Amino acid sequence: METLPESTYNMLRCPVCGREFSIQKVQTYCTDCNSPILAEYNLPHVKKHLDRDEVANRPAGIWRWAELLPVFSPDFRFTLGEGATPLIQIMHPGLSIQPRALYVKDESFNPTGSFKARGLCMAVSKAAELGITDYVIPTAGNAGGALVAYTALAQASAHIFMPKDAPKPNQIEAQILGADLTLVDGLITDAAKQAKAAAAKHGWFDVSTFKEPFRAEGKKTMGLELALDFDWQLPDVIIYPTGGGTGLVGMWKAFKELEALGWIGKQRPRMVVVQADQCAPVVRAFQTNAERAQPWENAQTIASGLRVPVAFADRLILEAVRDSQGTAISVTDEEMIKAQALLAKKEGIFSAPEGAATFAAYQQLINQKWIHPDEKVVLFNTATGLKYI
Ligand SMILES: *Cc1c(COP(=O)(O)O)cnc(C)c1O
Ligand SMILES: [Zn+2]
Numbered sequence: 511m512e513t514l515p516e517s518t519y520n521m522l523r524c525p526v527c528g529r530e531f532s533i534q535k536v537q538t539y540c541t542d543c544n545s546p547i548l549a550e551y552n553l554p555h556v557k558k559h560l561d562r563d564e565v566a567n568r569p570a571g572i573w574r575w576a577e578l579l580p581v582f583s584p585d586f587r588f589t590l591g592e593g594a595t596p597l598i599q600i601m602h603p604g605l606s607i608q609p610r611a612l613y614v615k616d617e618s619f620n621p622t623g624s625f626k627a628r629g630l631c632m633a634v635s636k637a638a639e640l641g642i643t644d645y646v647i648p649t650a651g652n653a654g655g656a657l658v659a660y661t662a663l664a665q666a667s668a669h670i671f672m673p674k675d676a677p678k679p680n681q682i683e684a685q686i687l688g689a690d691l692t693l694v695d696g697l698i699t700d701a702a703k704q705a706k707a708a709a710a711k712h713g714w715f716d717v718s719t720f721k722e723p724f725r726a727e728g729k730k731t732m733g734l735e736l737a738l739d740f741d742w743q744l745p746d747v748i749i750y751p752t753g754g755g756t757g758l759v760g761m762w763k764a765f766k767e768l769e770a771l772g773w774i775g776k777q778r779p780r781m782v783v784v785q786a787d788q789c790a791p792v793v794r795a796f797q798t799n800a801e802r803a804q805p806w807e808n809a810q811t812i813a814s815g816l817r818v819p820v821a822f823a824d825r826l827i828l829e830a831v832r833d834s835q836g837t838a839i840s841v842t843d844e845e846m847i848k849a850q851a852l853l854a855k856k857e858g859i860f861s862a863p864e865g866a867a868t869f870a871a872y873q874q875l876i877n878q879k880w881i882h883p884d885e886k887v888v889l890f891n892t893a894t895g896l897k898y899i
Pocket of ligand 1: 624653719751752756757862865892
C-alpha cells in the first residue's frame with residue numbers, strides 16, 4: 511500500500527518585513543506592513559524524497575501536490591473535484607493571424623463553475639484543520655459560492671456579503687448551498703467593510719482575498735498544473751484577469767517552488783495582468799512605475815470578478831509582473847463581449863467576461879507585436895459564462 515503524501519509546510523512569513531508567524535495558529539496578515547503573508551515549505555526535503563513523475567502519476571486534482579500545500583491531516587483535504595482543468599488549444603480564433611500555440615486553461619470546470627474553488631477549498635481545509643467553524647467573506651459573486659460549497663463539506667457556516675447587483679446566479683447559488691447571505695448596496699469594497707465589522711463582532715474568520723494566506727496556496731495549483739500540462743516547460747506568456755491577484759501571485763510562487771525542486775528550469779512566462787478599463791488600478795500603477803496601486807474611483811465593468819478597486823496584494827502582483835518582464839493592460843467591456851462571442855462561436859467555449867478579457871488582451875498584444883503568433887500563450891478562462899446570465 512502506498513503511503514499518503516505528507517505536507518512539508520513549515521513557515522509563514524511576511525514578504526515585506528520578513529517577520530515569521532507560527533503555523534500552529536490561525537493567522538491573517540502582517541499588520542505591521544499591511545501585507546499578505548505567505549506559506550513556506552521544506553523544499554530540500556521534497557527535492558530529496560519526491561520525484562516529479564511520481565506526482566504526475568497520482569490521481570489528478572489539487573491534492574496530488576500535498577507536499578506543497580499547507581494541510582497536514584488527510585482528513586482535512588476536502589475535495590469536490592477541483593483542479594485538473596482542461597488546457598484547450600485554440601485552433602481557429604477568427605483573427606487575422608494564426609496562433610501556433612494558443613491555449614485556454616478552462617477553469618470553468620471547477621466545482622461551483624469558477625477557479626475560486628481552488629482557493630476556498632484550501633482556505634477552508636486549512637482553517638477547519640485549525641478548528642475554525644464560522645467563515646465570513648465579501649465577494650463579487652464567485653468566491654461566495656465557492657466558500658459555501660466547502661463550508662458545507664466541512665459542516666461549518668458561511669456568512670457572505672455580496673453587492674446587491676452581483677449576478678443573480680451567484681446569489682441563488684450561495685443561498686441554495688446554505689449561506690447566510692447579506693446583499694450590500696455598493697461595491698465589493700463596501701461589502702468588505704461590512705464583512706470586517708461582522709467578523710469583529712461575531713468572531714468569524716475572514717477569508718477575504720489575501721487576508722489569510724491559503725487561498726493563494728490553492729490558486730498556486732494552477733501554476734503547478736500548467737507545468738505538468740506542458741511537460742515541465744512553462745509557456746512563454748500567461749494572460750490573467752486580475753482582481754485581487756491571488757492566482758497571479760500564487761502561480762508566480764508555484765514557479766519559484768518548482769525551480770527550487772529542480773522540476774523546472776529558470777525560464778519563466780511573461781505574466782500579463784488584464785483589467786477592465788473602468789477599473790484598472792494595477793494597470794495604472796504598472797504604467798506609472800508605482801510600487802503600490804491607488805484605489806480606483808467609480809469602478810464599473812460587466813466582469814464582476816474584475817470590479818476590485820483595491821488589491822491588497824498590489825506590491826506582490828506588480829513585483830511578479832515586473833520580474834517576469836510582463837505587462838499590464840486594460841480592455842473595454844465591449845471588447846470583452848466581442849471576444850466572448852468569438853470564443854463561443856469559433857471554439858465552443860462560453861467563457862466568463864473575465865476569461866474573454868484575456869482573449870481581447872491577446873489580440874491587443876499581438877497587434878502591438880508584444881506577443882509573436884508562434885509563442886506559447888495561456889489564457890485563463892476563470893469561470894463559466896453561465897454564472898453571468
Ligand atoms: C475573482 C475572479 C477573478 C480575479 O481573481 P484574482 O485571482 O483574485 O485576481 C477573475 N475572474 C473571475 C471569474 C473571478 O471570479
Ligand atoms: Zn511585515
